[in-house]
Amino acid sequence: xxxxDFLRVLNIDLEHNTFSVRERPDLKPYLGGVGIATKLMxxxxxxxxxxxSPTQPIIFAIxxxxxxxxxxxxxxxxFRSPLTGEWGESYAGMRAALSLRFAGYDAVVxxxxxxxxxxxxxxxxxxxxxxxxxxxxxxxxxxxxxxREWEPGRGHRSTWRIxxxxxxxxxxxxxxxxxxxxxxxxxxxxxxxxxxxKAIVVDGTKSYPIQDPKxxxxxxxxxxxxxxxxxxxxxYHQIGTAENILRLNRSGSLPTLNLQxxxxxAAEAVSGETFGAQSLTRILSxxxxxxxxxxxxxxxxxxxxxxxxxxxTLAYDYEPxxxxxxxxxxxxxxxxxxxxxxVEATGLDVISTGVxxxxxxxxxxQGLITESETLLPLQFGDETGYIRAAEYLAAPPNEFYRELxxxxxxxxxxxxxxxxxxxxxxxxxxxxxxxYAFLLGHSVGARHSHLCNAGYSFDQKHGAAxxxxxxxxxxxxxxxxxxxxxxxxxxxxxxxxxxxEATATALGAVGVAVTPEDLKRVGREIFRLxxxxxxxxxxxxxxxxxxxxxFETPSGSGPLDPERYQQLLALYRQRLSEKLGMAL
Amino acid sequence: xxxxxxxxxxxxxxxxxxxxxxxxxxFRSHSIVKTAIxxxxxxxxQSKWGIEIxxxxxxxxxxxxxxxGALTPRPGGGVIFKKAKCSRCAACVDACIARVIRLDDxxxxxxxxxxxxxxxxxxxxxxxxxxxxxx
Ligand code: SF4
Ligand code: SF4
Ligand code: SF4
Numbered sequence: 001x002x003x004x005d006f007l008r009v010l011n012i013d014l015e016h017n018t019f020s021v022r023e024r025p026d027l028k029p030y031l032g033g034v035g036i037a038t039k040l041m042x043x044x045x046x047x048x049x050x051x052x053s054p055t056q057p058i059i060f061a062i063x064x065x066x067x068x069x070x071x072x073x074x075x076x077x078x079f080r081s082p083l084t085g086e087w088g089e090s091y092a093g094m095r096a097a098l099s100l101r102f103a104g105y106d107a108v109v110x111x112x113x114x115x116x117x118x119x120x121x122x123x124x125x126x127x128x129x130x131x132x133x134x135x136x137x138x139x140x141x142x143x144x145x146x147x148r149e150w151e152p153g154r155g156h157r158s159t160w161r162i163x164x165x166x167x168x169x170x171x172x173x174x175x176x177x178x179x180x181x182x183x184x185x186x187x188x189x190x191x192x193x194x195x196x197x198k199a200i201v202v203d204g205t206k207s208y209p210i211q212d213p214k215x216x217x218x219x220x221x222x223x224x225x226x227x228x229x230x231x232x233x234x235x236y237h238q239i240g241t242a243e244n245i246l247r248l249n250r251s252g253s254l255p256t257l258n259l260q261x262x263x264x265x266a267a268e269a270v271s272g273e274t275f276g277a278q279s280l281t282r283i284l285s286x287x288x289x290x291x292x293x294x295x296x297x298x299x300x301x302x303x304x305x306x307x308x309x310x311x312x313t314l315a316y317d318y319e320p321x322x323x324x325x326x327x328x329x330x331x332x333x334x335x336x337x338x339x340x341x342x343v344e345a346t347g348l349d350v351i352s353t354g355v356x357x358x359x360x361x362x363x364x365x366q367g368l369i370t371e372s373e374t375l376l377p378l379q380f381g382d383e384t385g386y387i388r389a390a391e392y393l394a395a396p397p398n399e400f401y402r403e404l405x406x407x408x409x410x411x412x413x414x415x416x417x418x419x420x421x422x423x424x425x426x427x428x429x430x431x432x433x434x435x436y437a438f439l440l441g442h443s444v445g446a447r448h449s450h451l452c453n454a455g456y457s458f459d460q461k462h463g464a465a466x467x468x469x470x471x472x473x474x475x476x477x478x479x480x481x482x483x484x485x486x487x488x489x490x491x492x493x494x495x496x497x498x499x500x501e502a503t504a505t506a507l508g509a510v511g512v513a514v515t516p517e518d519l520k521r522v523g524r525e526i527f528r529l530x531x532x533x534x535x536x537x538x539x540x541x542x543x544x545x546x547x548x549x550x551f552e553t554p555s556g557s558g559p560l561d562p563e564r565y566q567q568l569l570a571l572y573r574q575r576l577s578e579k580l581g582m583a584l
Numbered sequence: 585x586x587x588x589x590x591x592x593x594x595x596x597x598x599x600x601x602x603x604x605x606x607x608x609x610x611f612r613s614h615s616i617v618k619t620a621i622x623x624x625x626x627x628x629x630q631s632k633w634g635i636e637i638x639x640x641x642x643x644x645x646x647x648x649x650x651x652x653g654a655l656t657p658r659p660g661g662g663v664i665f666k667k668a669k670c671s672r673c674a675a676c677v678d679a680c681i682a683r684v685i686r687l688d689d690x691x692x693x694x695x696x697x698x699x700x701x702x703x704x705x706x707x708x709x710x711x712x713x714x715x716x717x718x719x
Contacts, residue, residue, distance in 0.1 A: 154624060205617050210613060220608065285599035287616075288600055291707075
């Protein structure tokens with residue numbers, strides 16, 4: 001956007017080792033990020049083909065504020081999800097957005113399958129196709145270390161890579177970004193693997209003159225000051241998102257032991273407070289964010305031979321602790337770290353890993369599967385089995401782990417146990433058993449994530465006392481607006497700062513003239529386009545089943561009733577059809 | 585006059601707010617390369633941070649080396665840079681005792697003007713403007 005009245009799209013063909021840059025003025029109305037990625041998906045998706053077919057695209061995009069405004073730190077990734085078979089959307093921060101901005105591209109579209117393991121260097125000159133045979137099979141950390149040594153650009157580059165899980169096509173493999181952040185959800189790692197793509201290094205060294213320093217500095221400073229000088233973002237810096245463990249536990253919303261309970265007796269021992277006191281070593285920021293929410297702790301354990309200690313640094317957040325802690329009954333900081341260490345190294349999605357292992361534990365207890373499938377005993381509270389099982393997920397030794405690696409929607413079709421498989425819309429759940437709005441929001445959200453529309457937040461505010469219409473309205477409006485934030489690819493923690501007014505002002509200061517109303521309209525249009533893609537990829541609101549477990553274990557808003565849920569779903573479907581003007 | 589100091593590097597969270605402030609205020613650029621302050625990991629994000637700044641020398645070697653008078657000593661430490669006089673010879677780059685002067689895309693040196701914008705935008709008080717103590 002700084003080089004003319006168009007967006008620059010970098011097209012990469014892995015099959016033929018070629019690339020081209022296209023100037024696209026027509027994409028401008030969709031802002032950037034998920035907006036333009038949705039448009040590019042409509043143009044590029046291979047509708048009738050498997051998610052892991054070489055013809056499927058991977059699309060990355062940033063927005064007009066990326067790298068130049070505080071908290072506009074994420075890159076949006078869009079692809080056909082190997083986990084759900086439909087819409088795949090994921091976000092990562094750290095240095096990703098800044099590097100892509102200063103490499104000079106608004107979006108990247110990657111197609112084809114490289115003839116041999118390859119990694120890409122993307123910089124201002126274009127794309128370099130590099131031999132990755134020496135990296136294939138390596139874990140995410142070692143891959144990162146080597147790429148840092150092999151590729152120039154210290155300080156302004158970002159390194160995105162997969163581990164064995166992605167190489168082996170695990171449907172919920174992620175992409176590790178700069179060690180501490182991830183394109184985690186919906187299986188982008190497997191899509192990388194299917195293309196023989198081990199990693200991407202983005203190096204950003206361009207500079208662009210500021211057009212209107214006065215307006216820009218004023219808008220920048222206003223947002224910076226709100227982020228730093230008001231209490232608004234403080235919680236993300238202090239205990240961090242992990243403070244949710246105790247908060248959700250208190251309200252009986254913390255999914256525990258595969259959601260057989262919604263309170264964890266050992267919550268205190270794996271709380272954000274305990275993680276902080278026992279292990280926190282430093283706090284980091286995504287580049288361009290003055291808040292610093294990335295909590296890095298040290299996992300220190302005695303050397304197995306008894307000589308001295310080994311230590312590893314790992315970033316923790318609420319979701320990893322929920323999925324590897326309470327959900328699996330792991331009740332100490334070190335047990336959570338021990339499993340997280342394996343999940344990180346192999347490149348699995350942390351939430352899905354916790355959820356599938358929790359299901360497998362219960363399925364084993366119920367005799368749906370036996371140790372001849374799991375190859376080891378899985379028991380709530382015992383991390384040693386889970387560590388081995390996570391390794392098996394990433395590199396399956398048998399048919400069972402291969403099936404489990406396709407996600408629970410697949411695995412339960414074969415082994416049964418759907419009633420206690422914690423998936424919503426085919427996606428393993430995030431950690432909020434707060435009530436109907438979470439349940440519905442996670443199921444109907446475009447990417448089946450708590451982040452689509454934050455239903456949990458509605459539940460926490462209203463509990464059991466709400467009007468059905470108000471709940472539905474909230475979910476739709478929230479998702480519409482989040483499509484705007486995700487098009488500018490602003491960190492969702494900053495949603496309180498980037499109000500429609502503040503966002504319009506920020507955009508105005510860099511020459512994108514919009515009103516808050518325009519933005520809302522664009523949000524709805526993107527929402528509509530996403531649904532167009534989702535429908536073409538086979539998703540329907542009609543047969544959205546919710547596992548019985550959610551109705552057996554009381555939520556933070558009290559017990560939930562399947563019929564009430566169905567009513568809410570029907571109302572949602574009707575309202576969304578009206579609003580988007582399409583039959584759903 | 586005050587010059588820039590790194591007060592407590594261990595507080596740094598790697599947010600680059602300082603670099604972006606320098607680019608914005610001094611170089612009028614959206615950039616992370618046009619900045620006179622450099623925040624770098626010492627080897628991957630698992631390591632600590634290192635911050636490279638102009639030391640605000642009272643007898644600046646860069647100014648002594650500059651053949652055109654583009655760099656002159658600034659009272660209280662550091663230098664004043666007059667771009668119009670600069671011949672882009674890079675003598676200052678070689679002379680800088682802190683090795684912090686780099687060239688931009690057009691081969692002009694990126695010179696710290698000791699304005700303190702970076703310190704003003706550091707959320708962690710890693711940086712500060714202070715009087716030179718050892719003058
Ligand atoms: S590059 Fe410019 S400022 Fe540096 S020594 Fe040469 S003339 Fe002086
Ligand atoms: S003091 Fe001014 S010129 Fe020097 S690094 Fe800081 S912002 Fe840049
Ligand atoms: S602004 Fe402060 S905390 Fe941020 S990178 Fe610079 S010195 Fe570190």
